[in-house]
Every structure is written in C-alpha cells, then in structure tokens.
Amino acid sequence: MEAFVGILVDTLNSMIQKESGLLCGVATDMENLARLLSTIKAVLEDAEQKQFTDKAIQLWFQKLNGVAYEIDDVLDDYAAEASRVKYKNSGCFSLMCYPIAGNLVFRHRIGTRMKEILEKFNAIADERIKLGLIDQNRGSNHFQVDSTGTRETGSLLKEPDLVLGRDEAKDEIVKILVNQVRDNQNVSVLPIVGVGGLGKTTLAQLVFNDERIAKHFDPKLWVWISEDFNVKRIIKALINSIRGTPVEELELDPLQRKLQELLRGKRYLVVLDDVWNENLEEWEKLKSVLECGSRGSSIIMTTRMEKVATIMGTLQTYYLSSLSENQCWSLFRQRAFGRQEAEEYPNLVVIGKEIVKKCGGVPLAAKALGGFLRFKRQENEWNSVKCSEIWNLPQDTTHILPALRLSYLNLPVELRGCFAYCAAFPKGYEFEIEEVIHLWMANGLLSSNETMEVEDVGVAVLTELYYRSLFQAVKEDEFGNALTFKMHDLVHDLARSVMKAKHGGTESNRTMILGMPDDQLTVAFPITITGIDQCFSFLSKCGSLRALMVKSMESTQEEFTKLSHAISKLKHLRHLDLSRSLIIELPNSICDLWNLQILNLNDSLILLSLPKGMRFLRNLRHLCLHGCWSLTHMPSGIGKLTCLRTLGMVVLSGKKGFRLSELRDLNMLRGGLTIMHLERIEDKKDSEEACLIKKQSLHGLNLYWDSERTIQRYNDKEVLEALKPRPNLQLLRVLGFNGSSFPSWISTVTEVVVHESAAEYIVGV
Known part of the structure; x- marks a missing residue:
C-alpha cells in the first residue's frame, strides 16, 4: 500500500507541475491531497506492523484502500481526457495545455469528486492519530534496482534447493513401495503426514524422481489436489499426464473408462499431493477407478491431516519429522549467506542460530527467514528479526505463520503489494513471468525508473520474491531459466491474510473478490468471468476494473465467441486477456479503452481480424498475437502505437491495410x-x-x-x-x-x- 500511495503522490505532483495553473479550480485540492497522502504514507509502516492483531487498523486500511482507488480513478479520468484532447488538438505540446476549461461538465464532475475525496482523506488522516499510528522511518528498506546492478534481473535461474535430512526418509519410502508384498489388492496407498511447510511435497518429489522408482513403476503420475477433491478433475489430470495432451471429454463415465484403458495391466505410481478430503465416498469413487493396474501399483498421498491419512491409507502412515537444529541452520545459512562464508560474520552466525531455534525445524520457515536476510549484513537487522514481537503473537495450527509474517514485514515496500496481489491466483496456480508482471502493471504496482522500463522492474521484483523463498520455480527451460512459478500454500495463505486485512477480501471458487462497492470491486484484482451471461451483466458494474481475464467455462464447454460492446464502459481497463478464446472478431468499441496497456489474444485460433480503430490505443504496450494463425489482415495505423513493446505477429496486406513500413517507428519492440x-x-x-x-x-x-x-x-x-x-x-x-x-x-x-x-x-x- 505504501508503494501505491507513493505512486499517487508522484502522479499528483507531476500533474500540478505540468499544468502550470490550468487545472481550472482543482489545483489547490490536488496540492492538499498530495500533502495529506504524504502524511498518511509516513505512518503506513507502523500500520503494517500492527495490522495482524488490531482490527481497528485493518478497518482503517480498508477505508484508505477504497479512497486511494477513488483518487486513482479521478487522476486516470483527468489524464485520459487530457490525452484525448491532446491528439485532437495537434498544436498542443504539453499534456495539460488544452482547452479543458471549456468543458464545463467535465470540470464540474472532476471538481466535485476531488472535494469529496479530500473530505474522506481528511477523516482518514485524523483517524490515524486516534489509532496511535506514528511515523516509522524505515531508512533504506526500499527496493533499489537499476540496469547496472550486481544482481541478475534479465533471467531467472532456478537455484538448486538444498534438501537436508531427507535421504533416510526417501530410502525408507522407496523400499516400502518397491518391496512390499500385495496379496489382496491391486493398489496400495502410502500416506505421508506432517505440518505445513515441513517438506512433504519435497520428500514425495525425491521419491518420485528416484532411479529405483523409475525402473519399478511405469507410468509415474503427479496431481496436486489441495482443498478441491474433484474426482473428475483428478481423473482428467491423470489422463492428461499420460497422454501429454488435454482431454476434451467432459462426462465422468467416459473419463473413468479412458483412464482405466491407459492404466490397465500397468504397474503405476500416482502421487496425490496436499490432500484435504475427509469424504470417504469421494475417495472411494476415485480409488475404484484406480484399481485397474497390475499388482504393485501404488499411490503416495501427502496431507497435514491424520484423519485424511486414516481414510485413504492402506499402508502404515509415514510421519515426517522436523529437521534437526543443525539441519535447519544449514538450510538457513545457505539462503542467508549464499556463496559467502558464514564464518566471515561470526556475530551474525550467533544471532542466526538463535533465529533458527524459532523455526521449529520447519524448512519453509528457515528458507524464508534466510531469504530475506540474504543481503543484510548489519547486526541490528538480524537482531530485529530475533527479537520481533511477531514470535509472541497467538499462533494458528501451522507454526509457520510467524516466520512468514516476518518475511512479509521485512519486504521492501515496493514488493509488498506485488506479493499480496498474488493471492488473486488460486492455490497451486502456476503463473508465467509475463502473466504476473502484466497484472502488476495493470494495477499500478510497478513503476519505471531512469534506467529500467516497467517490465524490467517487474522481472527484478519477481526475482527478489523468488530469492526470498516466497515464490517457487516450477518449470524451467533447457538452460535452467525458470519459466513458471507458484506459491507454497502457506505462503499463499499469508498473501491472502494480508489482502483480507487490507481489503476485507473474500474468496470465491476461482479468485479473490474484494468486498467493496460494485464500482470498485476489482481495482486490485483480476476477475475471472466464467460464462457468457455472467460477462454481459457483470461488465456494467465494473467501472474501476483494471484487469479482465475472460476464460471459457470448462464444465459446460461454453466458449466466448463474441465480446460485448459494453467492454467500452471499462474506461480504466489496462489488461484484457482473451487468450485461447473462440472469438472471431473484436468490437471496434474496444478501441475506446484509452488506458489499455496489454491486449492478450494469444492462441485465439479463429480470430480473423483486428478492429479498424487500433491506432487509437496509444498506451498499448503489449499486443500479444502468438498463435493467431487465422488473421487474414491487419488494420493500418499500427505504426502509430509507439509505446508497443510486444507485437507478436503482423499480417501484411496489399496496397490497403497494414504495410511493413509501419514498423519504422516501433523501435522499442x-x-x-x-x-x-x-x-x-x-x-x-x-x-x-x-x-x-x-x-x-x-x-x-x-x-x-x-x-x-x-x-x-x-x-x-x-x-x-x-x-x-x-x-x-x-x-x-x-x-x-x-x-x-x-x-x-x-x-x-x-x-x-x-x-x-x-x-x-x-x-x-
């Protein structure tokens, strides 16, 4: 939030300086707002520290967020109107030098909204005093990044995790799976039980990738389950894993038969990771389908819950123990010191070992704490972690949350919003680098600097969150560069708790939806629309929407083939994702989205054309057209989109339409x-x-x-x-x-x- 408020202050000051007295009655209000925001920004660090235990501060944060988004909308409207008039009046060179004074309706609306917002901010500023919030000077705890920095930001290399203390456990489980005698059953189930963050998934991966397992089982299949124990989804995931291509069948019966055809007579291994299901009937449905392999087929399931292990297990439960203090220290040391020798900092070693004692033998805690101390070498920084009051807060059942809360509170302010935003993704969701960076951009969570473009700053932020063990690399290319990431489910819980504290968020099936008025419903989060009827009724309620991702409805195979003209009402929209849709053409009204920065049409296989007015999308930075092989032509004027960084494809026309010479000025591609x-x-x-x-x-x-x-x-x-x-x-x-x-x-x-x-x-x- 502090970073977002800082961006608002910079935007206000920039407007005040550029307009040179032509803000027509709102200049004073803007100056007052900038001062108020700066005053509020000064106490945000104190509010961050106290929000986890003080409901009143949580409510204060929610009010602040709502009003901050209001002013963001007003500034957005003003800048958009200024830009429109600028392009209509080619004689004007300054963004603010245009005859807006003549637009009395617009002037009145902006002036009224500014005064209302100023009144709300005054109340919020007064309330900070009642709450006892004070200015905490964080000094240098800001995210510093430039193009000549010593840390690599151009690519993300997956660091090999140091797995400690699990060799014995791995060997024991491998022997159980390979050597067990099965007289009466075609499939055995081995539960691995332990608290969150203890390394159950890591242990299962070690077993899964062991050479002895590879020789004994074929095929080997892995499905991440989490809270959603959906039998149809699990069966589809297993089929997809075997075939390597998505299965289109939607009915359960044919899916069951298909899976049995693929597994019949084979000695397979299935890993069901992170299971929460306590419904015996649902488990029996899945198990009955899997009882088709040859004798020796096995299932490993990981869970935090003893009851789940009792319901599903046929073999004796394997209880995963905590790491020893020495093992935990080794893991922490690797993260905190990197390639440097810890012995060079004897005082930090003493403090670090005290910190490790608080980790409770949980690897995720050790990695997270070591991750955010990685580049800190001052004793006071390490002591602040050791002596933090967070350790004394009431703990939930995980034991891990205090360490993760400390990781969050020690993030540079510019990273906090980016981290918390990822609570919008479902648990276990794999996101690509560009995907999350574009969403951060759309929601105003990133800003460029003198040496780096906003996209490169996004890569640096992602890299930092990865180094701090808040993101995990999942897939990588042949050179070891990470391609996709996800959050550990406990880290996701942390992000969700931060969002709930600040926004009053609630969770739906597929995304986090903010408990705000309808017109502010999705300022901070994308909303996934899953149905044509929903889409058209929903659009009219989302005046402040920043990011919209339109997805097909898997359960009914309902697809979007046409986008409503109502899309033009989303005047604040910056990110529109229509990838993998069956849209044939886009309405020209999409060209009214003046603020649009990202239009993702990747793999829209039957898209025939783009709107004629594409040249009006002057702020467009990414026009993603990968896999749009049905495009027959493109409109002229693409060359006017000089902000473009991505232009996946161009389709040449004859004498009319797009010509290759239009690429002349697009030198930022x-x-x-x-x-x-x-x-x-x-x-x-x-x-x-x-x-x-x-x-x-x-x-x-x-x-x-x-x-x-x-x-x-x-x-x-x-x-x-x-x-x-x-x-x-x-x-x-x-x-x-x-x-x-x-x-x-x-x-x-x-x-x-x-x-x-x-x-x-x-x-x-």
Whole structure:
C-alpha cells in the first residue's frame, strides 16, 4: 500500500507541475491531497506492523484502500481526457495545455469528486492519530534496482534447493513401495503426514524422481489436489499426464473408462499431493477407478491431516519429522549467506542460530527467514528479526505463520503489494513471468525508473520474491531459466491474510473478490468471468476494473465467441486477456479503452481480424498475437502505437491495410516478431522502411512467405536482404522463401531454421 500511495503522490505532483495553473479550480485540492497522502504514507509502516492483531487498523486500511482507488480513478479520468484532447488538438505540446476549461461538465464532475475525496482523506488522516499510528522511518528498506546492478534481473535461474535430512526418509519410502508384498489388492496407498511447510511435497518429489522408482513403476503420475477433491478433475489430470495432451471429454463415465484403458495391466505410481478430503465416498469413487493396474501399483498421498491419512491409507502412515537444529541452520545459512562464508560474520552466525531455534525445524520457515536476510549484513537487522514481537503473537495450527509474517514485514515496500496481489491466483496456480508482471502493471504496482522500463522492474521484483523463498520455480527451460512459478500454500495463505486485512477480501471458487462497492470491486484484482451471461451483466458494474481475464467455462464447454460492446464502459481497463478464446472478431468499441496497456489474444485460433480503430490505443504496450494463425489482415495505423513493446505477429496486406513500413517507428519492440505473407510486398523499399536493424531488443524473427502463393513476384531475395535485423539475432525462422540464395547478414544470426524454401541454408556459408 505504501508503494501505491507513493505512486499517487508522484502522479499528483507531476500533474500540478505540468499544468502550470490550468487545472481550472482543482489545483489547490490536488496540492492538499498530495500533502495529506504524504502524511498518511509516513505512518503506513507502523500500520503494517500492527495490522495482524488490531482490527481497528485493518478497518482503517480498508477505508484508505477504497479512497486511494477513488483518487486513482479521478487522476486516470483527468489524464485520459487530457490525452484525448491532446491528439485532437495537434498544436498542443504539453499534456495539460488544452482547452479543458471549456468543458464545463467535465470540470464540474472532476471538481466535485476531488472535494469529496479530500473530505474522506481528511477523516482518514485524523483517524490515524486516534489509532496511535506514528511515523516509522524505515531508512533504506526500499527496493533499489537499476540496469547496472550486481544482481541478475534479465533471467531467472532456478537455484538448486538444498534438501537436508531427507535421504533416510526417501530410502525408507522407496523400499516400502518397491518391496512390499500385495496379496489382496491391486493398489496400495502410502500416506505421508506432517505440518505445513515441513517438506512433504519435497520428500514425495525425491521419491518420485528416484532411479529405483523409475525402473519399478511405469507410468509415474503427479496431481496436486489441495482443498478441491474433484474426482473428475483428478481423473482428467491423470489422463492428461499420460497422454501429454488435454482431454476434451467432459462426462465422468467416459473419463473413468479412458483412464482405466491407459492404466490397465500397468504397474503405476500416482502421487496425490496436499490432500484435504475427509469424504470417504469421494475417495472411494476415485480409488475404484484406480484399481485397474497390475499388482504393485501404488499411490503416495501427502496431507497435514491424520484423519485424511486414516481414510485413504492402506499402508502404515509415514510421519515426517522436523529437521534437526543443525539441519535447519544449514538450510538457513545457505539462503542467508549464499556463496559467502558464514564464518566471515561470526556475530551474525550467533544471532542466526538463535533465529533458527524459532523455526521449529520447519524448512519453509528457515528458507524464508534466510531469504530475506540474504543481503543484510548489519547486526541490528538480524537482531530485529530475533527479537520481533511477531514470535509472541497467538499462533494458528501451522507454526509457520510467524516466520512468514516476518518475511512479509521485512519486504521492501515496493514488493509488498506485488506479493499480496498474488493471492488473486488460486492455490497451486502456476503463473508465467509475463502473466504476473502484466497484472502488476495493470494495477499500478510497478513503476519505471531512469534506467529500467516497467517490465524490467517487474522481472527484478519477481526475482527478489523468488530469492526470498516466497515464490517457487516450477518449470524451467533447457538452460535452467525458470519459466513458471507458484506459491507454497502457506505462503499463499499469508498473501491472502494480508489482502483480507487490507481489503476485507473474500474468496470465491476461482479468485479473490474484494468486498467493496460494485464500482470498485476489482481495482486490485483480476476477475475471472466464467460464462457468457455472467460477462454481459457483470461488465456494467465494473467501472474501476483494471484487469479482465475472460476464460471459457470448462464444465459446460461454453466458449466466448463474441465480446460485448459494453467492454467500452471499462474506461480504466489496462489488461484484457482473451487468450485461447473462440472469438472471431473484436468490437471496434474496444478501441475506446484509452488506458489499455496489454491486449492478450494469444492462441485465439479463429480470430480473423483486428478492429479498424487500433491506432487509437496509444498506451498499448503489449499486443500479444502468438498463435493467431487465422488473421487474414491487419488494420493500418499500427505504426502509430509507439509505446508497443510486444507485437507478436503482423499480417501484411496489399496496397490497403497494414504495410511493413509501419514498423519504422516501433523501435522499442522486444522478444519475438512474426511477419506473415511477405509475398504480398511489391517493392523492397517497404521492407527497408521497416528498419528492423534499429529494433535492438528483438531476439527472434519469423519470416513467412505463403508456400502456396498464386502470384509470383520473384523478389523474395531482395525483400529478405532488406529485412536485415540487428546483429547477433538469436533465432531466425524462414518459411516459403523462393529466393535463389540467402543474404550475407544471415551469417550473424545465432540459430537459423529454414522450411519449405527453394534455397538451402548451409551453416557457415
């Protein structure tokens, strides 16, 4: 919250400075608001420390959040109106220098809202005194990142976790599974029981990946369960794991038969991770389906609950013990000191061992505490953790929450909102790097600095949260770079508790929904709409919506094929995710979304065209079109979107529509770019004017000619020569090229892939 309030103060001050007295009666109110916000911001650290135990402060936070979002909306409206008029009046150079004074209705509305908000902020500022909130100068506990920093922010390398004290447990479980005698049953169930954060999942992974298990069981399947013990979902997940492709069947009976076909006669191993189900009937439904393998088939299930183990287990329960103090210290030391020798800091070692005693032998606690002390080398910083009052707060049944609360309270203020926001994801949800960064951007949780763009700051934030063990890397590429992340369920509980304290949040089936008035329902969170009827009725209530993700309804196979024109009412929308939809075309009203920064249409397989007015989306930074292979053409004017960082694909037209020369000024493009229908280029000059060589952040280029073209222009070689990219491009794919030879610049590309082309590309030639 402190970071968000800081951004509001900066925005207010920027507007006041730029408008030079032309704010038409609201300048004074803006100045007063900026002062009030600065006063409130000064006590937010004290409020953060006290919020977990003081309900009155939680209510104060909720009021502050609501009013802060109101002022954010007002500033949004003002800036949007200013920008619109700026583009209509080309003679104006300053954002604020426009004849808004003539728009009496708009002036009156803004002025009235500002005065109402100012009154609310005055009340909130007065209340801080009654609550005894004081200014706590945190000094340097801010997130400092720049492009020349010593920490890597360009890629996320998955650090190998040090797994301690579990070799004996692993061997014992492997022997049980491999050597047990089964006379009367086709499948045995081994429960692993322990408190949250103790390492049950880690132990199951060690067993799952052991060579002895790989030789004994085939197939090996893993399903994460959590609170939702849905038999159909579990069966679908098992089928998907075996086949490697999603199953489309929705009815339970055929799904059961399909799974039995795949498992019959095989000695399989299934891991059911994090089970909470106490319903014997539901378990029997699943178990009856799984009793089809050959003798020796086994199920490992992990749970925190003894009752669940009793219901499901057929073998003796394995109770996972806590780590010893020495093991816990080794894990903490690895996280806190990294590659440095702990012995270089003898005083910190003494304090650190005292901290470890408070971890209760729980690995997650040791990793989290070591993670946030990783780059701290002052004794007072370590002592503040050891002596924190958090350890003395009433604990719930997990024992882990005090350590995680300390991790949260020691986050730099700029990271707290980003961390807590992830409570919007369901437990166990794997999120991609760009996905979460785009959502942070849309909700105003990130800001750029002098040396880094906002997306790069987002990568740095994600990296930091990972280093602090608040995020876990799940999937990685062949080079060890993390691709997807998730939160441990206890860490997710922490994020959810923070959001509930500050926003009064409640949880629905798929997302966190804020308990606010309808017009502020989703300022801080995305809402997942799961049904066409829901969508159209819901849109009219979401004037403050920042992020909207439209998903199909799996249970009914209902798909979105058309987007309502009501989308234009979401004037504050910054992130619209329509990926994997069956939409054929988008309404032109989408081009009224002046603030839109991210439009994700990835894998919209039957999307035929984009709206003609795309050129009006001047704030668009990411137009994600990967996999939109049905696009027949694109509108002209894309070249006016000079904020674009991502443009997944362009489809060339003839004389009308999008031309390659429109890429001329889009020099901030990054990532990959696909250019379709290069055979439609009549003059190589059009290719030259694309100026690909100036796009220094592009790392991949896909150049496609239609291999079944009906018109032969015989200019492929000249066109490709003119499309010369920056030196050292990482990847070039060429399809349907009919030129006699490749240009010389192709030798500078790191990797070249050629398909269905007349000329043969020979490496080194």
